[in-house]
Amino acid sequence: MTNIERAPLDLAYRQAVDYLTGLRERPVGATAGLDELIELLGGPMPENSLPAVDTIKLLGEAVERGGIPAASGPRFFGYVTGGTLPVAVAADWLVAAWDQTASLYNLSPAISVAEHVAGDWLVDLFGLPPGTSVGFPTGCTMAHLTALAAARNHLLGQRGWDVEKHGLREAPEIEVIAGAQHHMTIDLALRYLGFGSGRVRVVPVDERGRMRVDELARVLADCTSPPIVCAQIGDVNSGAIDPVGEICDLAHRYGAWVHVDGAFGLWAAASPSLRPLVEGVERADSWACDAHKWLNVPYDCGIVFVTRPDAHRAAMLNERAGYLPAERPGERDAIEWVPDFSRRARSLPVWAALRTLGKAGVADLVDRCCALTRRFAEQLAEIEGVELLNDVVLNQVMVRFGDDDAVTRDVIARVQASGECWFGGTVWYGRAAMRVSVVSWRTTEDDVDRSVKVIRTAVAAAAGAELDRRAG
Numbered sequence: 251m252t253n254i255e256r257a258p259l260d261l262a263y264r265q266a267v268d269y270l271t272g273l274r275e276r277p278v279g280a281t282a283g284l285d286e287l288i289e290l291l292g293g294p295m296p297e298n299s300l301p302a303v304d305t306i307k308l309l310g311e312a313v314e315r316g317g318i319p320a321a322s323g324p325r326f327f328g329y330v331t332g333g334t335l336p337v338a339v340a341a342d343w344l345v346a347a348w349d350q351t352a353s354l355y356n357l358s359p360a361i362s363v364a365e366h367v368a369g370d371w372l373v374d375l376f377g378l379p380p381g382t383s384v385g386f387p388t389g390c391t392m393a394h395l396t397a398l399a400a401a402r403n404h405l406l407g408q409r410g411w412d413v414e415k416h417g418l419r420e421a422p423e424i425e426v427i428a429g430a431q432h433h434m435t436i437d438l439a440l441r442y443l444g445f446g447s448g449r450v451r452v453v454p455v456d457e458r459g460r461m462r463v464d465e466l467a468r469v470l471a472d473c474t475s476p477p478i479v480c481a482q483i484g485d486v487n488s489g490a491i492d493p494v495g496e497i498c499d500l501a502h503r504y505g506a507w508v509h510v511d512g513a514f515g516l517w518a519a520a521s522p523s524l525r526p527l528v529e530g531v532e533r534a535d536s537w538a539c540d541a542h543k544w545l546n547v548p549y550d551c552g553i554v555f556v557t558r559p560d561a562h563r564a565a566m567l568n569e570r571a572g573y574l575p576a577e578r579p580g581e582r583d584a585i586e587w588v589p590d591f592s593r594r595a596r597s598l599p600v601w602a603a604l605r606t607l608g609k610a611g612v613a614d615l616v617d618r619c620c621a622l623t624r625r626f627a628e629q630l631a632e633i634e635g636v637e638l639l640n641d642v643v644l645n646q647v648m649v650r651f652g653d654d655d656a657v658t659r660d661v662i663a664r665v666q667a668s669g670e671c672w673f674g675g676t677v678w679y680g681r682a683a684m685r686v687s688v689v690s691w692r693t694t695e696d697d698v699d700r701s702v703k704v705i706r707t708a709v710a711a712a713a714g715a716e717l718d719r720r721a722g
């Protein structure tokens with residue numbers, strides 16, 4: 251490798267380490283606007299080649315100008331994003347450098363084995379049934395797609411229909427049931443699979459957003475064949491957890507396939523203190539989870555688990571083209587477990603994170619985020635006029651500032667503009683709310699206290715502005 255070829259790598263390494271080192275004090279929101287970024291990064295595609303090092307420099311400049319929010323920093327509480335463990339970033343760098351197609355054992359034996367091991371570790375960590383098959387797709391949405399495809403294969407197979415060969419036209423009907431608070435990505439996966447999101451039978455939820463088992467019983471009694479039931483552990487806003495054990499027991503009496511959306515909530519199963527919250531989760535048939543959220547590995551990495559490897563494999567890869575080698579015993583080909591064909595070794599950072607944290611480290615990460623969320627809830631509750639909208643069961647809390655939606659939105663905008671910390675908004679049962687999601691290993695008590703101070707200031711300013719407005 252020449253020095254010129256090496257230069258962009260050295261520069262990128264320095265920039266990346268500088269970025270991560272400065273993350274704690276970097277402005278949390280994006281400060282550069284769209285126009286500025288388009289000017290910096292856009293224009294016509296160059297006619298001729300340019301030095302690679304200049305390209306990397308330009309990317310660094312875009313970030314320095316505040317082009318990306320420090321979403322993996324310690325005071326980003328929007329969405330459910332997660333940070334990045336240093337070991338996971340390091341492993342991800344190697345994934346890019348090695349550039350191995352992690353699809354087949356014989357293309358990348360070490361990566362295939364690491365992925366296999368990571369999958370087994372996760373099955374054990376979450377207490378799922380031994381023999382559960384695992385895949386690492388891009389995220390929880392694709393994990394839903396994979397799991398629901400396996401469910402479809404199994405349920406239609408039972409009724410004598412090979413859906414992989416004949417598709418859904420003229421196939422027997424499969425009902426799909428989900429709670430009223432199910433995540434929109436369940437609908438996406440259903441659309442991609444040709445079920446149509448409008449077909450979901452929606453089960454009412456209780457005042458905390460959990461699926462009502464008595465209502466589920468009513469819907470199940472109405473089904474003429476075994477349906478798919480989608481349960482959720484960890485509502486994206488409230489963290490609410492469906493009574494998943496009860497749901498499994500009831501649904502299985504009807505021969506249903508129970509799929510669990512545990513994008514971040516499944517990590518509760520890895521914490522001895524939180525495990526009781528998801529009691530019975532291991533009795534489901536499939537689970538979708540994310541590594542890029544609570545495990546703090548870089549994007550993108552989801553995880554899918556299926557208790558019926560045959561249905562899982564059949565739904566993803568039915569026949570091998572002649573140029574693919576046959577799988578030999580003990581060797582795992584990832585193409586059998588995910589929708590992708592060629593793919594990056596996104597499971598390697600997962601292996602690295604799990605190996606480094608150990609079971610105790612994962613439990614500590616999850617518990618710490620939940621404790622910090624309770625700290626948020628306690629301190630926010632002390633602010634005049636603040637209303638907490640949910641029971642803090644996991645790492646999510648929602649608050650509202652007064653009766654007027656506009657005031658809550660104003661507070662959120664002021665906090666976001668501070669650059670100190672970042673919270674997003676949502677609508678919860680028809681009312682505006684601010685979401686707090688604690689999901690980064692970097693977040694400390696000091697980060698919580700500092701952020702609450704910013705919120706206090708914003709609340710006071712919003713109240714002042716409101717008085718002024720009313721006074722005309």
Ligand SMILES: *Cc1c(COP(=O)(O)O)cnc(C)c1O
Nearest residue numbers: 389390391433435484486513540
């Ligand atoms: C984030 C999330 C998803 C979607 O996950 P992606 O990784 O973004 O595809 C699904 N369900 C819940 C509950 C989530 O929080």
